[in-house]
Structure formats: C-alpha cells, structure tokens
Amino acid sequence: MTTIPTNRHTDIEWRNESTQKPPKQALFIDRANADMLLQYARNNTAVVWQGDFHNAKQILAALKKRIRKPAAQAPQADIQTAFHRHRLQQAQQSRLINMLAVEIGAGFTLNLPRAPDVSAALADVYGLPNETPFLLPLNQLLGFIGAHEWHKKGVNIPALGGRIHVPFGVFSPLRGEYLELLMQAPLPRHYRTAFDIGTGSGVLAALLARRGVSTVIGTDTNPRAINCAEANLTRLGLSQQVRIEHTDLFPAGCADLIVCNPPWLPAKPTSAIEAALYDPDHAMLKSFLNGVAAHLNPGGEAWLVISDLAEHLHLRHADFLQQCFQTASLTVIDVLHTKPVHQKAAAPKDPLSFARNQETTHLYRLKPKK
Known part of the structure; x- marks a missing residue:
C-alpha cells in the first residue's frame, strides 16, 4: 500500500492501476481550473476534487484537451522509434491526467455533489469494500464505471x-x-x-x-x-x-x-x-x-x-x-x-x-x- 501526504496533515492511501509512481503530495480543493491543475500536475502534486462531480468531469475534459496534442504521422524511415515515442507520450500524458483525483470513502462511497453510486463499479475492480478512505484518479474511476457497464452488458x-x-x-x-x-x-x-x-x-x-x-x-x-x-x-x-x-x-x-x-x-x-x-x-x-x-x-x-x-x-x-x-x-x-x-x-x-x-x-x- 502506498500512502502520500496531504494538506490535511495526514497521509492517505493512493491507488492507481498503472505502474506510475505516486505523486509526492495531494491537495484537497473544491475550486480550480484546468490550467491550475496542469501546473500542480507538472509539479508532481495531485489535486483531490471536493466540489461538484460533474464540474470535475468538465475540468478533466479540459485538462485532457490541453495535454493531448495531435501526433504527427510517424515517418516511415524510423517506424520503431515512432512507436516508442508514441508509447512514451501516452505514458506522460496519462501521468498528468491521473493527477486529478477523488477521495473514495469507506464502503466505496463518493461523497461529492451529484456523484453517482460507484460502489458496484469499484467492487468489480477491488472486491470487498474498503474500511478506510483512499485516493483514486478521476479518469480511472470513470474507466471503472464504463467497464462496469460493459461488464453487465457483455x-x-x-x-x-x-x-x-x-x-x-x-x-x-x-x-x-x-x-x-x-x-x-x-x-x-x-x-x-x-x-x-x-x-x-x-x-x-x-x-x-x-x-x-x-x-x-x-x-x-x-x-x-x-x-x-x-x-x-x-x-x-x-x-x-x-x-x-x-x-x-x-x-x-x-x-x-x-x-x-x-x-x-x-x-x-x-x-x-x-x-x-x-x-x-x-x-x-x-x-x-x-x-x-x-x-x-x-x-x-x-x-x-x-x-x-x-x-x-x-x-x-x-x-x-x-x-x-x-x-x-x-x-x-x-x-x-x-x-x-x-x-x-x-x-x-x-x-x-x-x-x-x-x-x-x-x-x-x-x-x-x-
């Protein structure tokens, strides 16, 4: 289990399905914009959203738009290098995007205004409900929710x-x-x-x-x-x-x-x-x-x-x-x-x-x- 310090002066568990290293710290805030989040992300600091859930999704979309730039067509003369460059770019972008997180409370609860019930989606991934809170990248939570719907549909x-x-x-x-x-x-x-x-x-x-x-x-x-x-x-x-x-x-x-x-x-x-x-x-x-x-x-x-x-x-x-x-x-x-x-x-x-x-x-x- 990996824990990171927060501006609440307590450490909290950080979960991430990727092999990315955890951020050096996390800040709990309820107001921000994509530019502010990007600045924190580049300083290896995660932002734990405390405001409206739908606003968080909008900010995440704006963050992705700033981070993801259309890639040029790979040159045919150096295809292998182009592939590895593409993979590296994906990893770097993913790390920045995953710096916007939410706090998952005990029993897989998400206590944000207009937040959906995420307990079933998280149980699909982790099994038994958690007893202590943990932090989870919002982008991964949305992926879990989408995967859960696909799981049910088949x-x-x-x-x-x-x-x-x-x-x-x-x-x-x-x-x-x-x-x-x-x-x-x-x-x-x-x-x-x-x-x-x-x-x-x-x-x-x-x-x-x-x-x-x-x-x-x-x-x-x-x-x-x-x-x-x-x-x-x-x-x-x-x-x-x-x-x-x-x-x-x-x-x-x-x-x-x-x-x-x-x-x-x-x-x-x-x-x-x-x-x-x-x-x-x-x-x-x-x-x-x-x-x-x-x-x-x-x-x-x-x-x-x-x-x-x-x-x-x-x-x-x-x-x-x-x-x-x-x-x-x-x-x-x-x-x-x-x-x-x-x-x-x-x-x-x-x-x-x-x-x-x-x-x-x-x-x-x-x-x-x-």
Whole structure:
C-alpha cells in the first residue's frame, strides 16, 4: 500500500492501476481550473476534487484537451522509434491526467455533489469494500464505471450463442476476427482434449467446447481473469466441459489441441490490463512455442493466434516467427488469416494508422517435427 501526504496533515492511501509512481503530495480543493491543475500536475502534486462531480468531469475534459496534442504521422524511415515515442507520450500524458483525483470513502462511497453510486463499479475492480478512505484518479474511476457497464452488458459472441462478460482488468474479445479464425480452423473429430493457454475471459476455451472438445483446461495467472472465465463458463453452461487453473502456461499432462493467443507486441506493459497486449521480448510467445510439443498428445496440434502488427511497427523481423518455429522444432501445417475490422484499423487520426491498416491476424496450425 502506498500512502502520500496531504494538506490535511495526514497521509492517505493512493491507488492507481498503472505502474506510475505516486505523486509526492495531494491537495484537497473544491475550486480550480484546468490550467491550475496542469501546473500542480507538472509539479508532481495531485489535486483531490471536493466540489461538484460533474464540474470535475468538465475540468478533466479540459485538462485532457490541453495535454493531448495531435501526433504527427510517424515517418516511415524510423517506424520503431515512432512507436516508442508514441508509447512514451501516452505514458506522460496519462501521468498528468491521473493527477486529478477523488477521495473514495469507506464502503466505496463518493461523497461529492451529484456523484453517482460507484460502489458496484469499484467492487468489480477491488472486491470487498474498503474500511478506510483512499485516493483514486478521476479518469480511472470513470474507466471503472464504463467497464462496469460493459461488464453487465457483455459482448455478444454469435458462435457461442451468448455473451462474454468482462470486468475491468481482463482483455475483452471485442476484436471478433481472431475468434472467427478459431471457428474456421479444421478440428479433427478425434480431438477430445484441449488446453487454452492464457485464457483471459475464457472465450477461446468456450468456443472449443462449443466445437465439441469434451475436456478443455484454460490457464491464467491473473486472478481477475480466472474469476471472469469461471463466471462466463458457468453462465454459458460449459463449466462441466471446461476447467480453469491458476497456472503459468501449461497445466499438467498432455492434450490433443493446445491454443494460445499471446500478447501481440513486444513492449513493456504500463498497467495490468496492458499485459494482454504487450509482452517484453515476446517472452510468453517463446515460452509457449518452446514448451508446447512436450504437452501434445501424439498427432496433436498447437494453434497460435497472433497479429503481424509488430512487423509493421518494425518491432520484430518478418522471419521472426519462422525462426521461433524452427527453434522449437515445430512445423507449420496451415495458416489461416484475416484482416482486422476494429475501429482503429480505419482511423486516419490514429498515430499508428500507417501500421494498423496493413495488419493481418493469423492462426498458425503447428505440429512437432518428427
């Protein structure tokens, strides 16, 4: 737990889902403007808003407008540098934005005029209610509220005949193209067992069960993901077919089919949720490929679902995956591919649009070399 000094002459806990260092101090105030908040933020001082909640949201919007400036199109000659510059700029902007905070009272209460009931949204993130107050960046609180609404609504997955419900901190299957690849890949009728490595929401494990695999084990190390996956499988009536284990990569034993959708970009995550997107030096990908053959039954396959966005960002060479397959003594028996349809792929103002509009998502069917 991290505590910081305040102008109330008492220390108070500071919570932040990102890896950012806490501010050096916090000031409780009920009147301010965006310029004042920006000055405090640049001095590593957080402002804890004590006034009207809707006014705080307006000031936050003004603060973001001052901080976020349109990024120039990345030069094609130095794409990798452009990507890392973009990530650094995002981190710097996020730190300044997160300096506007609110105090969360005992029992996840927010005692500000016109404030909504935030207890359910905070319980989604933290579990049991708090007994002592803590400070939370307003931008993160709004993110928690939005995530809670998405959690309740869920994401419709036609192939499942139902919805996947995802709380804050778990990667959501909004990008449906990789799910379609899993449904299109030929599945031998005699495959009865499967592992889903890094199951997250449990959506891939559920799809394998729907396709007729009688026993599926999903693994993950994120407690939020494990709880999320188990809840989704129960809701879909698949908890008898699918079991979730708190395990790093492979469970004990072997399976006919092993599926993995690892993080696609080799960069350092700045928050827990980013661990589903960024994996330094492709550590999980390499560990999966190097270990998968030992966990396959004779005649079994490994399915790797991965995008080539990292190649278009010059974060890995075009032959990187083939080298990984060779090192792991794996043979590619088929490749399925599709183009993304998510909003960023067609957003010209996105600073990485030059790479996103070239992206292709692949499903590699792999077998151990004989």
